[in-house]
Amino acid sequence: MNGTRAPGGLAEWRQHWTVVMPCFAGIMLVAAHGHALGVMIRPLEAEFGWPRAQISAGFMIISIMALLVGPLIGAAVDRWGPRRIALIGVPFYCAMLATLSLANANILSWIGLWVLVALGAMTILPVVWIAVLNGYFFQSRGLAMAIALSGTGMGAALYPMVVNALVDGLGWRMAYVAFAAICLVLVFPITFLFFREAPRARVAMPHAGDPALRTTARGQMASARFVKLAAASIVFSVASCALTNNLVPVLIGEGLTPASAAATAGLMGIGSITGRLVGGYLLDRLDGNKVAAVSVLLPILPAAILLATDHSQGWSAVACLVMGLSVGTELDACAYLAARHFGTRNFGALFGTINGLLLFGAGLAPLSANYIYDVTRSYDLVLMGLIPLFILTAILFLTLGSYRDLDPETGQPIGA
Numbered sequence: 001m002n003g004t005r006a007p008g009g010l011a012e013w014r015q016h017w018t019v020v021m022p023c024f025a026g027i028m029l030v031a032a033h034g035h036a037l038g039v040m041i042r043p044l045e046a047e048f049g050w051p052r053a054q055i056s057a058g059f060m061i062i063s064i065m066a067l068l069v070g071p072l073i074g075a076a077v078d079r080w081g082p083r084r085i086a087l088i089g090v091p092f093y094c095a096m097l098a099t100l101s102l103a104n105a106n107i108l109s110w111i112g113l114w115v116l117v118a119l120g121a122m123t124i125l126p127v128v129w130i131a132v133l134n135g136y137f138f139q140s141r142g143l144a145m146a147i148a149l150s151g152t153g154m155g156a157a158l159y160p161m162v163v164n165a166l167v168d169g170l171g172w173r174m175a176y177v178a179f180a181a182i183c184l185v186l187v188f189p190i191t192f193l194f195f196r197e198a199p200r201a202r203v204a205m206p207h208a209g210d211p212a213l214r215t216t217a218r219g220q221m222a223s224a225r226f227v228k229l230a231a232a233s234i235v236f237s238v239a240s241c242a243l244t245n246n247l248v249p250v251l252i253g254e255g256l257t258p259a260s261a262a263a264t265a266g267l268m269g270i271g272s273i274t275g276r277l278v279g280g281y282l283l284d285r286l287d288g289n290k291v292a293a294v295s296v297l298l299p300i301l302p303a304a305i306l307l308a309t310d311h312s313q314g315w316s317a318v319a320c321l322v323m324g325l326s327v328g329t330e331l332d333a334c335a336y337l338a339a340r341h342f343g344t345r346n347f348g349a350l351f352g353t354i355n356g357l358l359l360f361g362a363g364l365a366p367l368s369a370n371y372i373y374d375v376t377r378s379y380d381l382v383l384m385g386l387i388p389l390f391i392l393t394a395i396l397f398l399t400l401g402s403y404r405d406l407d408p409e410t411g412q413p414i415g416a
Helices: 008-030 033-046 059-081 082-102 107-122 126-134 141-194 199-204 211-221 222-245 245-255 259-266 267-283 288-297 300-308 313-342 347-376 380-398
Strands: none
Touching: 008 033, 008 082, 008 126, 008 141, 033 059, 033 107, 033 245, 059 082, 059 107, 059 126, 059 347, 082 107, 082 141, 082 245, 107 259, 126 141, 126 313, 126 347, 141 222, 141 259, 141 267, 141 300, 141 313, 211 245, 211 347, 222 245, 222 288, 222 313, 222 347, 222 380, 245 259, 245 313, 259 313, 259 347, 259 380, 267 288, 267 313, 288 313, 288 380, 300 313, 313 347
16 A cells, blocks of 8 residues: 555645645535434424434435436536535535424425435435545545544534424524524535545546546446445445434433433544544554444444333443444445545545445335334334344445455556
């Protein structure tokens, strides 16, 4: 991995640290709708009487759209560059998030508004933000991705408490509007000022309209290695999001008050940030397949804790922290392994596809988990079903095989 032509990790950070800031902010924005809904479920249930599965249906809408559109967004990143997409996507997504305040008693109005949110979410997928880093970082790519992707952890730490406070002070409708405005003010200015592609990445990257490039991307997606990476991504997404996207109601079911549940759920964000930084450091130095496999086995512990304990904020806090450590490492590992196993030439298309699968799993999970809750009035069956899924994910990561040798200057496979 070390090469004479590429700058060292410290040199990369001295030269390019500013580009990581908008990536962090953009990644933080990606999960805003999910963490907000975890707090909104109870007031929506109280006002409209909808089952939780129907309230969570918006996740499924986003997941289906991501599955279909994710690869196209990735290809658009390869072709037009992420800056253009981000500058349009940030205000568009925030505006669509605010429209959720317009829902009425007809469940179809709620579903229709989530279609708009899904359209906005497609323009700020993680691939938009991560693709820029490949042009600036090679020796320290794992850490750069980890710091940027720590935005999800920061969102997980802050969003539940912020949204809960807004709901208490303004009601759920105005809380959506205020939350969207806060997100726009925090993310758009820093994106406009600092989010730019590296010139050498634009020069080195072939045009996405080149038939040879499309063939190469399709060939990589058809490989057994990519199929395993994609399968690991979606299985872990289903398993982890069944818990994380329902964490507040799960903790309320454990006997915590809504405020305590929101605050305790925020600890997952702290664990996520820690997991990302440690995981990024390890990915740059150890076999990323093994790092990923260990990280996806960690959630077995919080699932067991939540099954074995009740009315314990202390044990719930431990479960949230450990869950955060795992979630914090896994997405970084998927992005890092995509670049290390397949190079950066088709990164947008490849990771865009993985993005779509991750979001499909994220949408399928809360819908399925809340359907089980509606039938059983408990999340225990969900927690028991997660354990074999985490084990399967670890096996898939471990069988990816060794890295291909990459050129240290371009990040492309040698001989490709």
